[in-house]
Amino acid sequence: MSWKKTDILMDTIRHYSGFPATGVSLRQMVQFGERPSTGTLFRASQFLSEELPIRLAHRVQELGDLPDGLNEMPSIKKVQDWYAQSFEEITTLPRPQLSKDVRDRLMKPAKQTGRQSKILAEATKNPSVANGQYTSSPWQNGNGNGSHEKKGSARRYFATVEDTEDWPPELHDYNQRFAQTLNHIKRRHDSVVTTVAQGILEYKRKRQRMQIDNNIQSFLDRFYMSRIGIRMLIGQHIALTDQSHHKDPTYVGIICTKTNVRDLAQEAIENARFVCEDHYGLFDAPKVQLVCPPNLNFMYVPGHLSHMLFETLKNSLRAVVETHGQDKEDFPVTKVVVAEGKEDITIKISDEGGGIPRSAIPLVWTYMYTTVDTTPSLDPDFDKSDFKAPMAGFGYGLPISRLYARYFGGDLKLISMEGYGTDVYLHLNRLSSSSEPLQ
Numbered sequence: 491m492s493w494k495k496t497d498i499l500m501d502t503i504r505h506y507s508g509f510p511a512t513g514v515s516l517r518q519m520v521q522f523g524e525r526p527s528t529g530t531l532f533r534a535s536q537f538l539s540e541e542l543p544i545r546l547a548h549r550v551q552e553l554g555d556l557p558d559g560l561n562e563m564p565s566i567k568k569v570q571d572w573y574a575q576s577f578e579e580i581t582t583l584p585r586p587q588l589s590k591d592v593r594d595r596l597m598k599p600a601k602q603t604g605r606q607s608k609i610l611a612e613a614t615k616n617p618s619v620a621n622g623q624y625t626s627s628p629w630q631n632g633n634g635n636g637s638h639e640k641k642g643s644a645r646r647y648f649a650t651v652e653d654t655e656d657w658p659p660e661l662h663d664y665n666q667r668f669a670q671t672l673n674h675i676k677r678r679h680d681s682v683v684t685t686v687a688q689g690i691l692e693y694k695r696k697r698q699r700m701q702i703d704n705n706i707q708s709f710l711d712r713f714y715m716s717r718i719g720i721r722m723l724i725g726q727h728i729a730l731t732d733q734s735h736h737k738d739p740t741y742v743g744i745i746c747t748k749t750n751v752r753d754l755a756q757e758a759i760e761n762a763r764f765v766c767e768d769h770y771g772l773f774d775a776p777k778v779q780l781v782c783p784p785n786l787n788f789m790y791v792p793g794h795l796s797h798m799l800f801e802t803l804k805n806s807l808r809a810v811v812e813t814h815g816q817d818k819e820d821f822p823v824t825k826v827v828v829a830e831g832k833e834d835i836t837i838k839i840s841d842e843g844g845g846i847p848r849s850a851i852p853l854v855w856t857y858m859y860t861t862v863d864t865t866p867s868l869d870p871d872f873d874k875s876d877f878k879a880p881m882a883g884f885g886y887g888l889p890i891s892r893l894y895a896r897y898f899g900g901d902l903k904l905i906s907m908e909g910y911g912t913d914v915y916l917h918l919n920r921l922s923s924s925s926e927p928l929q
């Protein structure tokens with residue numbers, strides 16, 4: 491690994507970090523439809539080739555500015571290098587030379603198919619997020635020089651392009667190369683969560699801290715929220731570009747326009763029970779009852795929903811087993827109730843796992859808070875994929891799940907009755923027009 495970040499690169503990164511990120515909504519992401527054309531994909535690549543470096547640049551700056559020597563921890567420096575290297579790869583990817591005619595055609599919007607697409611194109615404020623909650627620190631936005639405003643109008647994530655004629659092969663080649671670069675970057679960043687966690691552990695050990703302070707907590711919230719957004723845009727773009735295999739027509743990239751809540755919940759229940767049986771050596775994990783209309787479908791990213799359900803169910807099963815003892819024959823049943831409203835789909839997970847003392851409630855949302863005695867190994871090779879996790883251990887399950895929920899305008903709430911059990915409410919916003927919370 492001979493990659494080195496240069497001063498010139500760091501200057502460019504500083505410049506990009508002066509621009510705010512542009513939030514995209516779930517609805518805007520599905521406007522591409524099942525099979526976007528070469529021209530439309532190219533426009534999206536152009537947007538991403540500016541937007542992703544802006545988002546990456548903010549993270550490089552923030553990692554470098556972390557207080558109290560945290561920025562000097564080897565794992566934090568490693569992650570910062572990944573972000574800088576990915577920034578460089580996107581910004582230096584050669585763009586095709588296009589004739590004026592092709593450039594004009596790319597800028598020409600497709601004939602509107604009605605008023606619908608115009609309405610869909612607008613993102614609204616995310617209802618789960620206070621103003622500026624996940625915004626980068628103001629000093630990093632200080633050198634905005636106004637040119638962003640000019641760029642603003644051209645920088646649209648989704649823009650349909652009139653696609654009646656054939657496009658020159660350079661466009662298709664560029665789309666392929668761009669997607670390959672994104673794929674490579676996505677893999678590089680697979681173990682960011684565990685590596686940053688490692689960095690925090692290094693810091694806690696070095697400074698002999700028991701808990702992380704508010705600054706670091708809100709940095710991690712912003713950092714992981716931003717990571718969800720970057721990976722969403724990258725994952726979506728790779729999936730849209732890859733049109734080689736026949737796909738399910740209900741999918742647009744990684745978004746399913748008819749995500750079936752009952753099927754996903756059932757699968758998450760089975761997976762969580764399996765992990766629980768495995769972990770405690772049980773013949774039969776505590777039972778989970780699911781109450782959900784069978785045909786409840788909505789537009790969402792199935793991977794995100796599975797993750798949130800699996801994490802909360804694992805917590806409930808663990809609490810039930812540990813409160814009632816592993817030798818118990820009949821555990822109390824955990825209930826999962828799904829309600830369909832106009833605005834939200836809400837999933838309540840109620841367990842009789844003894845609850846959480848009120849004084850510990852704020853802590854469950856902090857990173858690295860766990861009541862597991864021995865945190866599993868944080869070897870960076872471990873847990874490479876986002877969605878594979880052990881029974882418990884890092885104290886990341888709840889805070890990260892809440893970020894996933896908030897990312898698309900939902901939320902995650904927890905109410906406990908100490909001595910009895912816990913109710914977790916997972917609100918999923920079905921209007922799906924809210925912007926990503928990262929301006």
Ligand SMILES: Nc1ncnc2c1ncn2[C@@H]1O[C@H](COP(=O)(O)OP(=O)(O)OP(=O)(O)O)[C@@H](O)[C@H]1O
Pocket residue numbers: 801805806809841843844845846854859860861862879880881882883884885886887888889911912
């Ligand atoms: N349903 C629940 N009942 C009782 N305690 C709970 C429940 N859910 C969470 N907790 C408490 O909150 C802590 C933090 O939960 P969180 O999911 O964030 O991390 P974790 O489960 O310890 O580890 P992981 O990162 O693997 O999820 C748990 O260790 C547990 O003490």
